[in-house]
Every structure is written in C-alpha cells, then in structure tokens.
Amino acid sequence: MASQNKKITLKNNLNVNMLLKNPVPIRPKPTVLEHNFIDFTSEPASAATTSKEMPIDLTMILEKEVKINDDNSKWSEMKIKILLNYWRENLEEWKRGKVKVYQKMVNENLLPGRTLEQIRNKVGKLRKMYLQKKKKTNSTGESNVEWIWYSQMEEIFSQSKAVNPDYITGSSASDFISDTENLDDKENHETETDKPQKKKRRSGIDNLSGVIAAMGESRDRFYEKKIDSKLQESQKRFELKEKKLNQQYELEKNKLEIEKLRAENEKVKLELEMLKFHKIINKNLYKFL
DSSP, X not given: OHHHHHHHHHHHHHHHHHHSSSOOOOOOOOOOOGGGOOOOSSOOHHHHHHHHHSOOOHHHHHHHHHHHHHHHSOXXXXXXXXXXXXXXXXXXXXXXXXXXXXXXXXXXXXXXXXXXXXXXXXXXXXXXXXXHHHHHHHXXXXXXXXXXXXXXXXXXXXXXXXXXXXXXXXXXXXXXXXXXXXXXXXXXXXXXXXXXXXXXXXXXXXXXXXXXXXXXXXXHHHHHHHHHHHHHHHHHHHHHHHHHHHHXXXXXXXXXXXXXXXXXXXXXXXXXXXXXXXXXXXXXXXXHO
C-alpha cells in the first residue's frame, strides 16, 4: 500500500513538471527530529543580556591601535640625534623636571609629528638600552659596544648623577627595568598632575600680571601727578619772578623819570639864576652910565 502511494505521488510530480516551462526539481522532504528542534527566530536571553552588559567600544580599540602604531613607528637617525643633542644641552633642566623639557621640544616643534608621550617613551627606551649595555661592559670588560648611540648616551650620563657605575655593576637587568618603569610612572604622574598645576600657574600668572599692570598704572598716574605738580610749581615760580622783575623795572623807570625831572628843575633854576644875575649886572651898568 505504501509503495502504491509513493508511485502515485511521483507520477503527479512528473505531470506538474511537464506543465511548467522551468521544471521544479523534486527534492526529498527533510526529516526533522522533534527533540532537536531549535527556534532561531528569537535570540537567547543569556546572549542578549551579555551583549547589553558588555558593549564593545570600537573607538577605544582604534585609539589603542593608533597609539601602538605611533609608538612603534620608526625613529630616523636625524630625529634621534636631535633628541640626544637637546637632552645633553638641557640636562640640568631635565633633572629638575623631565616633562617640561619634553613639552618644550613639542612646543618648539623640534621633532615634527612626535608627541610628548612618544618623546618620553623614546628617552625611556634609550636609557634602558644604555643601562643594559653599561652593565654588560662592566661585567665582561669589553670596551667596544655595538650600539650607535652608546657614546652619546655615555656623554649624557657621565655629566649626570642619575647613573652610578657601582650600582650598575651590582644590579640585575630586572632592577634596571623596574627602575625605568618607576621613572616612567613618575613621569606619567607628572604629566597628569602638571595640567591642573599649569592651570593654577596660569591663573596665578594672570592674577599677578593684572596686579603688576594695576601697579604700573597707579605708578604712572602718580608720576604724572608729580610731574604736573612740579610743572605748576615751576610755572608759579616763573610768574612770581617775572612779576618781581617787572616791578623792579617799573621802580627803576620811575626813579629815572624822577631824576630826569629833578635835572630839568635844576636846569630851570640855573637859567632863572642866570637871568637874575644878568638883570642885576645890566641894572648896575645903567647906573654907572
């Protein structure tokens, strides 16, 4: 009976295919086990909850990859020479504050394309390599070191008290690595704490500059008033002196006029006396005649 039913279904399928232009391939009906059936339409609750609880931040991953690529980017010999020369020339300032020296290099654009963090990491790597080479030379007694920057690093650290040869010979490589890591952590702390200190210093400098400007303005006003008062005093003295001279001139002029009048009066008196004398003489002459 089952075989007869199967033959009938196959016959019907063949008839349907003959009627269609593109015949439909006959495929066997898939067998589905009920106990293995899984509903894929809905997402499992555990996966949904985990995806919500732990979101993936792609920006952080990209930033880390970019930072790693930037730090591992190759330094040219010219840039390393510039770095070492600037380090040697500013060694005293570097011992007081490393971050400030690195920031000055960034501000002056001595190493184009390099950030403060990259410069700090490069200095740390050069220092670490130098310490390892130094320890090796002290332990083996070799004089020739196959490292292009050893002589310049030796010159830098020979001027600085940061490296002690006794300490180098008696320490292990792990000690140097831990020391450099501690120094790097300290510098990281300097970079983190330096920003608010810079803001405080900036506000303090602004306040101080405002006070200095106000003091300068008040000083200028004081000197202007002082100069004005001196000018007024000198003007008054000049006016008084001029007035006094004018008075003296008027007095002298009046005296001269009085003297002139006296002289004229004396002249008139003399003329009158002469007339009187002539009259007397003439009168006496008439008597004799």
